[in-house]
Amino acid sequence: MIKKVLIANRGEIAARIIRTCKRLGIITVAVYSEADQKAPYVSLADESYLIGPPRVNDSYLNTEKIFSVAKEAGADAIHPGYGFLSENDQFVEKCDQEGIIFIGPSSKVMKQMGSKIEARIAMQKAGIPVVPGTDVAISSIEEAIEIAHGISYPVMLKASAGGGGIGMQVVSSDEELSKAFESNSKRALTFFGDGSMFMEKKLENARHIEIQLLADHHGNVVHLFERDCSIQRRNQKVVEEAPSTFISQQTRDAMGKASVKAAKALGYTNAGTIEFLVDEDENFYFLEMNTRIQVEHPVTEEITGLDIVEEQLKIANGKKLEITQENLAINGHAIEVRIYAEDPVTFFPSPGHITTFVMPEGEHIRNETAVTGGFDVTPYYDPMIGKLIVKGTTRNEAISLLKDALLMYKVEGIKTNIPMLLKVVDNEQFKKGNISTAFVEEHYLPEMKTN
Structure with missing residues (x-):
């Protein structure tokens, strides 16, 4: 024990x-x-x-x-x-x-899923659909251009190793691809020790929807439904919610079953997440697998009543899952926003001394924080200083709770992205659930340019 x-x-x-x-x-x-x-x-x-x-x-x-x-x-x-x-x-x-x-999972599975190229191959073997693209590392700019012509622009250039949006870029022409290939490869090599690049077709108006998994050492695997993480900046998530407003129950069931099937095929254990891109017709395609707990896990905890860290510890102790798929259900709607020490217009980090730090409080508010008043945010680490999570009986209630909580959130001494988050929450398209991975570029940045 x-x-x-x-x-x-x-x-x-x-x-x-x-x-x-x-x-x-x-x-x-x-x-x-x-x-x-x-x-x-x-x-x-x-x-x-x-x-x-x-x-x-x-x-x-x-x-x-x-x-x-x-x-x-x-x-x-x-x-x-x-x-x-x-x-x-x-x-x-x-x-x-x-x-x-x-x-966490075994080193074998982690290594396999750590290479996005190997992960694509493994998922295809398990019968999971993948975004059209390459299954081997691209060796040159010339080869990259030839592949891009084959799947047609726009394409997503990606680093095989790592995450966090590093080494990832959308390109729409040969010229853009030529510039992006070398620079992103070098960046991936610096951050991850692996400069291998691959390419996928850029799905237009796609949703980023992921399935949370728990798997024990006895062959039992369950999914804890989905999270919609479509609102992103610089290919990094800033707003996450559960459940998704977009997919049908039929698609929810299909994505859950596909994820469980993939985890069993891999021999996966502990907590993990399979990320998908979902197109406008609810076709879903494997994106990557995160072999760890994720930043956005609290929204899943809020709608299921589970403590995912506790489940991780139980699994690591060799215990069987006490939960089954049949006794899991979605209860309410949860939204999480990431609070960053960054300029809300440029998204550049804003390190400095926090003079005032007051978090909102309430029955349906959850705070996960890394700082306090008087704390110095340094440039050495990711600029996320906290997460704000709210839960409502409905999505509309959750949005209302979130707006009120953001208005109560007070951080002085540094810039934060709270003004951006308030604009997202107030946006009519967000309220209607009309979101995609292009939301920030289509709705937030244009508004900033006109102000």
Whole structure:
């Protein structure tokens, strides 16, 4: 049984994991960089250890130091959160070698899904539809142009490794593709150590809809319905909701069954998410699989009543899933927005000293935060400083609750994207559920240009 968990992460997700562990009586160990010494999660943990300077390579990606702390603290398990080492198959292998439980899937499955090219191939073998595109790395700009002509512009150029929108770009001509191919390949090589690129057809007016999965070590797999994550900027999600306003019950069932089928074919265990693009006719296509907990998991928790972190811990302990597909149901509607320290017009990060930080409170409001008043937001990490989640009996009620909560949210000393989020929530197309991955470009940015 897991008695002591080291959280190999920072910020709001570290605090989130610590809270569940404390409720279950599991001792928690936090690690922090010099920049995060005063971060709320550090004092929330039972024990905390400094692991290095602010740069991620010297701290949160320093596996040698993390394992050293795990041994010193006597941790018998590591929860990776999201980002950083959460999808590093070599880190999982090292956990196995050290006799430490990794709270996540096996290194084999993680490695397979970590390559978007290999993931495409695996999903096709499992009978899951994929977006038309390439199943091998593109070797040159000339080859890229030839492929683009074959599937027709616009196309989505993507890095095979990594995530977070890095190495990803929509291109609509040979000239754009020529410029984007080399620069995105270099960027992917810098961030992920792999500059391999592939290409997919850009689906117009597509929705980004994902299915949350739980899978134990006994062959049981369930899906926890879908999340609609279509509203994005720079290929990163900013608004997520569950359930989707767009898909029919028939499509919901089909996507859920396809996801469960894929997880079983892979031999997947623990929590994971399969992401799809869904076109205007509700045809769905595999996009990628996230072999970890996701930023937006709270909306699924709100509509199902489950604690996904708790389920992760149970699965890692070798327990069978206590839930079945038949006893899962959607209850209400939940929306999450990500609060970023960034300019709401340019989307550039806005690090600095937070002089005032007041979060909204209420019966149907949930806050996941990485900061407090007096905290310094540094340029070293992702600029997300918190998440705001609301739940209503209907989507309209959830939208109303969200708007009120955003108006109560007060952050001073730095810029945030709260003004942007308010405009999204107030947008008539958003209220009607007419959203797609192009929403920000079509509805928000044009309004900014006219103001």
